[in-house]
Amino acid sequence: MALPINSDAFSDALVILGAAGLVIPAFARARVNPVIGFILVGMLVGPAGLGALSGRFPWLYHITISSPHAIEPFAEFGIILLLFSIGLELSFRRLWSMRTDVFGLGAAELVVSAGLIGGALFLLGQEPAGAMGLGLALALSSTALVLPIAGMRSAVGKAAFAMLLFEDLALVPIIFLLGALAPMSADAGWDGLVRTLLIGVATVAGMMVLGRLLLPRLFAQAARTKSPELFLAASLLVVILASVATTAAGLSPIVGALLAGILIAETDYHTEVEAMTAPFRGLALGVFLITVGMSLDLRLIAGSWVPLATAVVGVVIAKTVVTAVLLRLRGATRGLAAEVGLLMASPSETTLIVLAAAAQAQLIQASTASFWQIVTALGLTITPLLARVGSDLSKRAERNVKTELPEASTDTERTVIIGCGRVGRLVAQMLDAHKQPYVAIEADVDAVAHARMRGYNAQYGDIVRPGMLERLQLETAKALVLTMDDPVQLVRITRKVRLMHPALTIVARARDPNHAAELYRAGVTDAVPETLESSLQLSEAVLVDLGVAMGPVIASIHTKRAELRSKIMEMGAVDHEPPIQRRRLSDLAADPVVE
Known part of the structure; x- marks a missing residue:
């Protein structure tokens, strides 16, 4: 059935493609970070921007996004493709070699950051369970922004990835923990957590076995046809099936996407798959950032800029200090610790998921969740700026520190x-x-x-x-x-x-x-x-x-x-x-x- 040309979905798709094809190259020419460009586009064309005027000026309908919820599935798909691409750069051997960093440094960073932020909110009057939920949510950092900025081969990227990987793995246990703390949950939350973890482990083990057996044969057949379309279809099929499998098991779809990438990385076709999916990953990530921009209401921010600014600065300082201190304790230089700390300082796109879970569990009020959602969006917006500041501080620190040569x-x-x-x-x-x-x-x-x-x-x-x-x-x-x-x-x-x-x-x-x-x-x-x-x-x-x-x-x-x-x-x-x-x-x- 043909899509009506006057439908909301068609109009939104035109705006998104226009932003990616026209507006973002303009920002690139002006040397504005594309991440900030996408967010600014979302603010401009979203319901709180020009979209609010579409009733008075009907022609704005065609250049604004009328329904922010309509593109949320595309944003989620962008995150899935991002985790899939990260998996393509990994291998089981590399993951095993990173186990100390992931479950040592990563766990310490999440727990200490959550404890520090949650403790501060408790002292400010938040209930204990709500303070814990907010602390865990705000302690998460953005995989979608940090890794594209830092890469995975640099010292900064490697340190950040270890912590981000643990956060992605901990997302589902965090959500179930919040459900267990809900006032009406009784013991159902704990039972659900244990059951989900058992089913999840079994699902992941089954996917690993089937992936090693089937994926080489699947991509070999696709390669023999010499059809790029079939190769791309096979790649997307693996990502979707893996995400659906982990979702059905109660885990996050991003876990399935990450595992799919790791399994394909073990085959001889990972380079081709990475090249095929790169354009879709970039576009889908842009859609996600547009949704972040649409969540920012400049009038609301202007009316509450003092508490919002205080909250953003407080979260950034707390996470920067925790991350930098942990890295210094592990032997990192001051420059590296400062750069990684600032890069990891902002909340994450998954923070929005945890905030929604905390509100649904009645651990925090809806107004509190909305406040911290705006803080999260602002934090995501300034992530590239924090990365630039961290890089400059790192260069200055390394320049001032005399190299200890023998x-x-x-x-x-x-x-x-x-x-x-x-x-x-x-x-x-x-x-x-x-x-x-x-x-x-x-x-x-x-x-x-x-x-x-x-x-x-x-x-x-x-x-x-x-x-x-x-x-x-x-x-x-x-x-x-x-x-x-x-x-x-x-x-x-x-x-x-x-x-x-x-x-x-x-x-x-x-x-x-x-x-x-x-x-x-x-x-x-x-x-x-x-x-x-x-x-x-x-x-x-x-x-x-x-x-x-x-x-x-x-x-x-x-x-x-x-x-x-x-x-x-x-x-x-x-x-x-x-x-x-x-x-x-x-x-x-x-x-x-x-x-």
Whole structure:
């Protein structure tokens, strides 16, 4: 059945698509954060904005949202897709390695923040059960905003994700806990909590087993058809079925979406799935932010701005202090602790769910819930601003803190290794074996702690931060080794270091011959492409296993390595390669051993 062109749903859809396709690029050109842009659009076209005038000016009907509840399902779907995309970047091995952070740091952050906020509200006259409900609701932080801002690969993103993951897992127990505290609940709430947890565990276990068995076959069949539409349909089907399954079990649909992403991440098709669903995730998240903006009534805010501002500032300060102190106790730097604390300081989209549950359980009055819903919306609105302030404070703190380099930092025999991952650690082992002093600089606090426990000379430092290169005292270093798995940053750092230190030996890890050629143009002394080295090592192993003498094999490998490196350096010395030379680079990457 065709959708009537004058229906509310059709009008709302046009407004949403117009905001995404026209208004947000305009904000981007004006260098306004898209998150703030979506929220401002919601305020402008929502019922409290121009929508309130549609009765007097009928033409506004077509550019305003007449029913804010009509797009709430789209907003929920946006959160589901976001959690699904997060799951695609995880794996069961990575989750297991994060268990201490998730259930240690994450649990401590939620409990302490909720206790501090709830205790303050109790002292201000709120009933104990209501204060607990409000404390738990306001202690939650926004997964939908924090992770897109911080990412998941940075030190800030990793610390935030551990806490956010625990909050997402704790959402359902929190809701059932509030139901158990309801005046009329008796013992039904506790029984329901235990029953739901048991059913939920069984459901998740069943999904894990079925997912590992069925998903590889499902996506293999979709891939064989070479139909992008079928692949996309299969991806969305998995997300929807997983969310429906966890919802039927009494859990949150976001748990199912997260698990679906993790299961697909274990297959060979996760990259394709992530690329397919990215546009839908961004649009759906924008719809959610528009609903946040529509909940803000500027007239109501103007009339109660003092208590609202006080509440927002109080929540932000409490959560910032708790998060920063916990991170400092775990060994994080002051800059990192401040940045993560401010990023996690605002309430969450799930805060609205917990507030509704607390009101339904009669733990708080409806007017109290409405007040804190406005506080939550304001907090979500200022999240990008808090992130910017946190980033600036972090840079300032790191700039003012002297990097604690070892005594060898003033020694000309020192080698500086940037990155203390598997490649950096192996380089450090070889330097140590030949009694060559070194220091490894790593931006991940946990990686630094882990490396130090294993005996590596590792120090914390983010090479991209202003002033960090100067503090490394590269003028006294013998060599610089770049091991990060970030092609763009490798080239940028190489150019900057080469300008500062023309005579310094710079050895860099390259992803492939094309990247190696780019690094040579940037000024590295040597670039080591991973694809070439793995092929050479494979050739060496095959020849030795076939019975060829080790001496001639090693000599031929060295000859081939020098030949290939010479070709890459020759291509890297050309700023604008002609088509024929560019083709030779591609051939070299595809078959580095046999010409």
